[in-house]
Amino acid sequence: xxxxxxxxxxxxxxxxxxxxxxxxxxxxxxxxxxxxxxxxxxxxxxxxxxxxxxxxxxxxxxxxxxxxxxxxxxxxxxxxxxxxxxxxxxxxxxxxxxxxxxxxxxxxxxxxxxxxxxxxxxxxxxxxxxxxxxxxxxxxxxxxxxxxxxxxxxxxxxxxxxxxxxxxxxxxxxxxxxxxxxxxxxxxxxxxxxx
Numbered sequence: 332x333x334x335x336x337x338x339x340x341x342x343x344x345x346x347x348x349x350x351x352x353x354x355x356x357x358x359x360x361x362x363x364x365x366x367x368x369x370x371x372x373x374x375x376x377x378x379x380x381x382x383x384x385x386x387x388x389x390x391x392x393x394x395x396x397x398x399x400x401x402x403x404x405x406x407x408x409x410x411x412x413x414x415x416x417x418x419x420x421x422x423x424x425x426x427x428x429x430x431x432x433x434x435x436x437x438x439x440x441x442x443x444x445x446x447x448x449x450x451x452x453x454x455x456x457x458x459x460x461x462x463x464x465x466x467x468x469x470x471x472x473x474x475x476x477x478x479x480x481x482x483x484x485x486x487x488x489x490x491x492x493x494x495x496x497x498x499x500x501x502x503x504x505x506x507x508x509x510x511x512x513x514x515x516x517x518x519x520x521x522x523x524x525x526x
Contacts, residue, residue, distance in 0.1 A: 352420035456493020
């Protein structure tokens with residue numbers, strides 16, 4: 332199995348989403364599994380300077396920045412396509428995703444690679460055989476509540492790629508009761524693997 336772990340917190344040390352994702356990974360991985368790790372805080376580019384929609388720029392019109400953007404996009408798409416299990420850890424920032432996670436989704440959305448259009452214009456996801464675990468944390472926002480714009484957006488993006496098998500682990504409202512939030516999230520991880 333290939334497990335693709337994506338961390339998106341801007342915090343390197345003391346990040347709860349990163350720590351919970353590591354605990355989840357340790358529960359999932361088996362001897363012989365290959366781990367592909369991507370820290371979005373280390374290397375991320377934003378889609379910019381497009382001349383056409385759908386990240387389509389003729390090779391001869393690509394600037395140096397375009398080439399870097401497409402090179403990273405190709406890497407991200409390859410990592411996603413080759414994985415069997417995906418773990419995405421993310422905090423909620425101001426009710427939505429970190430900018431790096433939004434940038435990742437923009438670069439991973441590639442026509443004919445992660446989705447395509449049918450003859451009648453319907454969008455079809457091409458990554459149906461993936462299992463995704465979302466590890467979502469928040470300081471004050473209730474995950475799944477009316478102010479949580481990250482969770483439905485991220486699930487929608489994954490559905491757009493054809494991924495329907497999605498499980499969420501959440502540690503929300505940590506600023507209210509940090510210890511309780513962590514205990515609940517750790518229980519969610521344990522309960523995923525009970526027979």
